[in-house]
Amino acid sequence: MIGLMSFTDIKDIRLPYPDHFPNPTFDFQKTPLDSTKILLGRILFYDPILSKDNSISCASCHSPYNAFAHTDHDLSHGIFDAIGTRNAPALFNLAWQKEFMWDGAINHIDMQALAPISHPGEMGSSINEVVSTLNASNAYKELFQKAFGEKTITGAKVLKALTQFQLTLVSANAKYDKVKMGKDSFTLQENNGYLLFKKNCNTCHQEPLFSSYQFANNGLPVDTTLNDFGRWQVTGQTKDSLHFKIPSVRNLSYSYPYMHDGRFKTLREVLNHYTEQKIPLTSNEKADIIAFLLTLNDADFVFDKNNKYYKIK
Amino acid sequence: MKTAILHLFVLFTSLTLDAQKALSISFVPTIDHASIVLDSNYQYGDISLSISNLKFYISELALFNDDTFVANVGKQHHLFDAGLPTSGLISQEMTEPGAFNNIRFNIGIDSLTHSAGVFEGDLDPIHGMYWSWQSGYIHFKLEGTSPACPTRQNKFQIHVGGYQAPNNTLRKIILPVVTSSTLNIEIALDKIIQRIFGQKIFQMMSPGPTAVALADIFPQIFQIKK
Structure with missing residues (x-):
């Protein structure tokens, strides 16, 4: 009963x-x-x-x-x-x-x-x-x-x-997920971006979660106003210096700025950082990758009323 | 009929009393063999000090006969707190405990429990025995004041923790005992005091080699009180 x-x-x-x-x-x-x-x-x-x-x-x-x-x-x-x-x-x-x-x-x-x-x-x-x-x-x-x-x-x-x-x-209902579920399809540009992403980014930002959730040094110089050396402060091992947790690249449009200290405001700046780190990408290729990244925005998640403010009654 | 029930009752009660025995183990912290009272002054050699807080985890307390397991005693994880007199007493109803000649326990919390999320009771983080900025239980905490400490308000704060190699500070303690229903264990803090004042370690709040070296003293400070 x-x-x-x-x-x-x-x-x-x-x-x-x-x-x-x-x-x-x-x-x-x-x-x-x-x-x-x-x-x-x-x-x-x-x-x-x-x-x-x-x-x-x-x-x-x-x-x-x-x-x-x-x-x-x-x-x-x-x-x-x-x-x-x-x-x-x-x-x-x-x-x-x-x-x-x-x-x-x-x-x-x-x-x-x-x-x-x-x-x-x-x-x-x-x-x-x-x-x-x-x-x-x-x-x-x-x-x-x-x-x-x-x-x-x-x-x-x-x-x-x-x-x-x-x-x-x-968060599992972005356009990317709908494509994976056979409910939608990528545009030509998005698809080209997806291929470039798989070739250049997927080791760290592994699909479908878009992170391996490991730690990595992505080449950012230390911000001397913060002197944050990341994982090294936890493990005490110098090999972990400037290693930070790899974030998922889902929902990027909703969650700028980027990086552990929020130093980049735009995805273009992020991609420019990686081309400086010897990932060869042309300007058009960067545009294609960004087009793909935007398919990882999950509006259903961001506007899900079940996650919203709820006050004690 | 009533008499029969009464007889049965008496019989049952006496059987239970025979079969069950209580074992109680008390932990008593001392300096120079004097029991510690929090916030009172001690003179130890040329060091004068007062202890304001002493807490540590006793886990997996068990009786052994040589290397043969005999029985567990109390909860898996027990928080000793010098501020709570009852926390120094661990007792266990025993069903035919059998002979034992040594007791074993850990100072600290094992690594499996460390990574398994939050727990109620003695492991609840409200006891101030969990580091908030970096996951890990504080295995052993000793705090107080001494004019010899050049720190703010002359405080010393020793928090020994760390559960991952090479900085694991969990220590296994094995004490030889004679089978008995009461055991009194003295925790002689002398060696710890000597170390922290001798090496001027007045602030310890993270895992590392200094914490490991201090934890290495733990097996020497527990002894059966005659």
Whole structure:
């Protein structure tokens, strides 16, 4: 009888993704998706209650309309107008990723939110503060009760809920995907761009996710105002100096500027950087590659109402 | 009829009492064999200091007879916190525990658990034993003040962590014991204090060779208290 009554709260939701996608790396057998936890995570994602002065939410730097990046801002913003040292990355297809942040410092999606919550230049709070603030809210207590069967809010539950929502951010319905599903076709220029992309870019930006999610030094000189050496700061190994996580090239139109420090505003600048790195491309070929890259814009994802702002009732 | 039930009840109770025995293990941190009370002053040689925080993970605590596993004791991961007196006591109901002559446990959290996401209870990041900027549990945390520290507010903050080679600071402890229902384990912090003041390591907050060298002392600081 209880089972029937909770019919609308769907447990064991399967993450929707098309056949041309590989299996996710996230272990859904161990931690299945659950609609009540996803909704709770979504409410938390948009709530500035996670920051010290109630001013910054996750969505402040990861806006749904920017494929969950921060368009037109080279570096991330925080409380008291603080400016960070890296470009806020777009958030999608996280279920296929094992390491997080530009330097891979975070080893599991559950643990990722701890970094911005605690960073003095981002949310400036702590998971303890967040837990005690949430425990003082009857509305949140009810949501946690519904999602986890317990009213007492713990750090683990806050993080698990955020994970659930973020896992549902799947971008898999761009024109490229429709072509792969046989529902659309490339123009001649797009197709030429696709061939050039496969020849020159696909090693790092592997389709269909358009990243191998490995770390690489793409030849950018260090910005001496930031002195960010990337993965080297995590592993302590000099071979990792200036290595950063390879981003997906999906949704580029929504998520400029580009690179770990947001130094390039346009795709043309990005391609010019790579031709300087000895990838031979003519001006026409660059135009073709850009035409192909634009087929990776996923408007269905960016304007999906299920991912939008949702306020606690 | 009533008498029969009562008899059965008595019989059952006595059987249970016979079969089950409680084992309790206590962990007591000391300096110069004196138990540590947080925020009180200690004179150790020419060093005067006060400890404000001492926390560490005891994991996979188990009884062994030579190299034969006998029984697990308590939870898989246990957070010792000098600020919570009950956290120093780990007890376990035992069903015919059998003889054992050594106990084994780890100081720290294994690498598998490290990469498996968030957990409730003693592993919840709210305990301040998880690094937010770079994934990893703090295996051992010792904080306090001393006039000998040239740091801000004379603080020393020792956070020992790291789970990936070559900077793994998890340490396995094996202590020979005599089979008993109570075991008292002393954690003599003397060697740790000597190291941090001797080498002036007053701030340690990331994995690396300094943390590894300090963790190498862990197997020497646990001993059975007679």
